Amino acid sequence: MPAQPFEIRALRPSSDYGAVFEPILTASPDRPFVVAQLGQSLDGRIATPTGASRWINGSAALDHLHRLRAHVDAVVVGAGTVLADDPMLTVRRVPGRHPARVVIDPNGRVSCEARCLADDGVQTIVVTSDARRGPRHVDMLAIESRDGWLDPVAIAHELHDRGLRKILVEGGATTISHFIDAGVVDRVHLLVAPIILGSGTMGLSLSPIAGLDEALRPQTRLHQLDDGEALFDCDLRQQRRG
C-alpha cells in the first residue's frame, strides 16, 4: 500500500494556544508592553514583487490577529500599510473591544479618507514629525524626527501616558523592524504560512550584525494553527544562549 501523504490540515491547534495571550493579560501597567505580529511565507516574504500580500496567511492567522487586537489598548501601523491595504484595524472576527488606532505618518501621506481614520468613536492617533493639524476627531501626536525617523521608544511612552499601555505593532515590516531595533518590543508573534513565494518583499530587516553572537535568540514557543500555519511566539526579553 502506498504511504499516505502527510496531511498537515489534519493537525490540531496546540492545546496550550491560549497561553500566548497570558503575557499580554498579565503585563505590568507601569511601562508600555509591546507585541509585534508579522505574517510571512516559508521563505520569509510578506508580499509578491507586485505588492500582493492578502491571503499569504489564512483565516486562522487572521483570527489570531483579531484576537491580538482584542487584547491590546492600541494597534500601531505604518503609513505604508495604510496606503497598501486601507485596513480598518477593528475587531470583527472575534468578540472584543476595538483598540485605539495609531498610524505613524511622518510625511502626511495618509488620506483623511483612510478607513482607519474614520470618525466612528474609536480613539484615533496620527503620529507625525511636526505640529500638523488633522481631522478634529484625530489626536495628532508630534514626535521629534531624527534622521527622518521617529523614536519608537518615545512613541510607546507617549501612548502609555495616554493610557494605551498594551500596544500591538501590526505592521508593516518597516515599522516592526524599527520598533525591534529600538528595543521596545517585548514579544513577536511570527505567523508562518506553508507557502513559498520565491521573490518579493522580505519581512524583518534589522540593523546589520557582524556575527551570530549578536543575533537575537528569543525564547520561543511554537503553536500549530488549525490550517497548517505555525505561530512562533517569541519572547524578546528572554534570550537563549547561542
Ligand SMILES: NC(=O)c1ccc[n+]([C@@H]2O[C@H](COP(=O)([O-])OP(=O)(O)OC[C@H]3O[C@@H](n4cnc5c(N)ncnc54)[C@H](OP(=O)(O)O)[C@@H]3O)[C@@H](O)[C@H]2O)c1
Ligand atoms: N504580513 C503582515 O503581517 C503584514 C502586516 C501589515 C502590513 N503588511 C504589508 O506590509 C506592506 C507595508 O509595509 P512597509 O514595511 O512597506 O510599510 P509600513 O511599515 O506599513 O510603513 C512604513 C512607513 O511608515 C512610516 N513609519 C513607520 N515607522 C516609522 C518611524 N519609526 N519613524 C518614521 N516613520 C515611520 C514611514 O512613512 P514615510 O514613508 O511616509 O516616511 C515608513 O516609510 C504592505 O504590503 C502590507 O500589505 C503585511
